[in-house]
Amino acid sequence: MTHTDxxxxxxxxxxxxxxxxxxxELQVDSFGPSDALRLGLILVRLGTERALPIAIDIRRGSQILFHxxxxxxxxxxxxxxxxxARAVERYGIPSLLLGTRPKIAGKRIESEGWFDQMEYAAHGGGFPVSVRGTGIVAVATVxxxxxxxxxDLVVSALREFVEG
Incomplete structure (x- = not known):
C-alpha cells in the first residue's frame, strides 16, 4: 500500500x-503490559505478512513494554x-499530526526555533494509546x-486491537 504525500x-x-x-475513534477502556503484548503481536503479524522492514515499539513513559x-x-x-515516541509524549498527539498541522499554513515545525529535531520527530509512526477518561497511557510506534x-500501520493495528 503506497500513499501520495x-x-x-x-x-x-x-x-x-x-x-x-x-x-x-481509537480509545481503549484499559491498557497494561498484557495489552501491549497483544497490540505488539498484531503489529508483528501485519509486518510479517507484508514483509515490512520495520521496528515496532510500545512504551509507557520510560518503560519499554514491547520492542x-x-x-x-x-x-x-x-x-x-x-x-x-517523545514527540507523542510531549505534545499529546500522533507524530504525523504534529508535522502536518503547520503545513496547513505552509510552514514546517522543523523551522521553528523551539522545536528540537534531535529530541523529537514530527514524522508519522508514533500514535498515542489513550484510555477513555484517563488520557494517554502509552505510545505505539513503527x-x-x-x-x-x-x-497507517499503527492505526490498522490499533483498530484491530480495539475491535477484537
Whole structure:
C-alpha cells in the first residue's frame, strides 16, 4: 500500500482531520503490559505478512513494554522510534499530526526555533494509546516505511486491537 504525500494546504487539512478522527475513534477502556503484548503481536503479524522492514515499539513513559525489529529493520529505526515516541509524549498527539498541522499554513515545525529535531520527530509512526477518561497511557510506534505508511500501520493495528 503506497500513499501520495499531501502537497497542498487543503490536502494537509484533510490529513489532519483524518488523524484527529482516528485519535477520537481509537480509545481503549484499559491498557497494561498484557495489552501491549497483544497490540505488539498484531503489529508483528501485519509486518510479517507484508514483509515490512520495520521496528515496532510500545512504551509507557520510560518503560519499554514491547520492542521488536523485523527482517530488514535498521538500527536507525530505533533512533526514529525514540524521537517519534517523545514527540507523542510531549505534545499529546500522533507524530504525523504534529508535522502536518503547520503545513496547513505552509510552514514546517522543523523551522521553528523551539522545536528540537534531535529530541523529537514530527514524522508519522508514533500514535498515542489513550484510555477513555484517563488520557494517554502509552505510545505505539513503527519506523521503517514512508511516514504515512508507518502511521497507517499503527492505526490498522490499533483498530484491530480495539475491535477484537
Amino acid at each position: 499531501p502537497t497542498t494546504p487543503d490536502e494537509f487539512a484533510r490529513l489532519a482531520a483524518r488523524i484527529e478522527d482516528e485519535v477520537a 521488536v525489529a523485523l527482517e530488514g529493520a535498521q538500527a536507525d529505526n530505533d533512533v526514529w522510534i525514540a524521537r517519534k 519506523s521503517g516505511l514512508p511516514q504515512i505508511e508507518d502511521h
